[in-house]
Amino acid sequence: MKKTLITLALITASLTAQAATQVEIDQALAPVKTPADLQQLLNAPSPLDALAGNLPLFLDSITGLAQGQNISFDKQLLSAPLTATEVYHILALFGQQTHIAQYQGAAIVTASDTLLLNNTALPVCATNAPIELMVTLDSQKQAQFHYAQAGIECDGNVELTENATITYQLVPQPTSPKGLRLTGAGFTNPFDGHIETVSVSADGQSIQLQNNIQNSGVSKYQFIFATEENDLLLVSPDPEITNRPQN
Template sequence: MSVKKTTLLFTALLVAAPFLSQAATQQEIDLALAPVKTNADLQQLLNSASPLDALEQHVFQFVSSVKFSKKGQQISFDKELLESNLSATEIYKILVLFGQQSSISQYQNALIVTDTDKLLLTGSSLPFCNAADPIETSVTLDKNKQAIFGYAQSGVVCDGNVELTENTTITYVLVPGKKSPKGLRLVGAGFTNPFDGHIEKVTVSSDGQSIQLENNIENSGVSKYQFILESEENDLLLVSPDPQVVNKDNKPPM
């Protein structure tokens, strides 16, 4: 290995070290090791062959859509442009550049050409969300008018589920997008078993853009629930997949 490559590897490990020492999530590690964190990094990337080449004539349109936060911890870009023109594998390679490869499962409209494409879209595992912070909830319609739910916190994708060790109020907040159903709003939540004592109270905001679930940690185990939403698209109600709360039993062994 050359001295230059060794230095770069050592630098990357130094950058990742603080995250690793604090039991960092995989997303934080991916971000720490991402080669593109600033606009300068992105411009330099354009001077050589890279996964961005798969975008062909759309590459500059994509580059112009990339936005970096001041601290470099949040990076946004035109996801629809990727999904409309690339296979899942091609998208994954681009996401790696920005440390966002764990979000590949959200690109369900990507082209599926190989078994790898299929595996990327169906076999990705996401971490629990942090119940201490609001969980950003997105709902988008794919080309077949199927609703796709996604969850994230501060730009980091999570699976919508939470794991608790104390009484907590879990908050989900709707984040509208270009492909979201028009006039989407929350109206409540349904439960697989509303009598298990995990969630004791559900409160929906007056504008229907957030929902809070008050949890009782005294009852250990798993409770599954589904969000119920309405929109201006039609008079039917939309039901989400099953987020869940996991109450961990932290009682010391006898």
């Protein structure tokens, strides 16, 4: 019995190690790592053909390829009418197929599309580290909001069982609005007692919200931004906090 338990432990450890390095494996096996790889790909039929008329816009939006850094691109272009399967194959070119859950706007036509997007909602964010907040402009100048922690995208929401300070940190991107800075937060109900104080850093690059766990329930808020693009204020979609006091 002891030998069996040891064997099971070794198998579990091995599977855990494999899961922990899956992103690294995907990136190592990615067909496109350099501009030369991309050019070679464009000389033959490839999953990029599904982009059709949006292909030039997608290629122009790619950053980080020449520098060997994390590759990014306009995610808005990877949505319907592209199917989830088509998006998956495009992501696989850059070793990013494990992020398919981020593309809920893709069309679902086949069983494969359903398999890729079913039950793949983004996880809630934690409060033990700052939540990275990324704001980008797509090809039509529409603002897109993304949240992440330790390189893993989350949905921007938090669930709490004790008092905590929630920190959101702006992370500039190549396509972020010029001079983007936080100015505050607005609330659908500022009198419900969930969030007691809000503070913005002097440089406008981070915001902290202090909650009161004694008031259970959900509170929705929106971040307010200023930019150098114009004098108008930008408002984010609703993140939310859920207080679940422990009895």
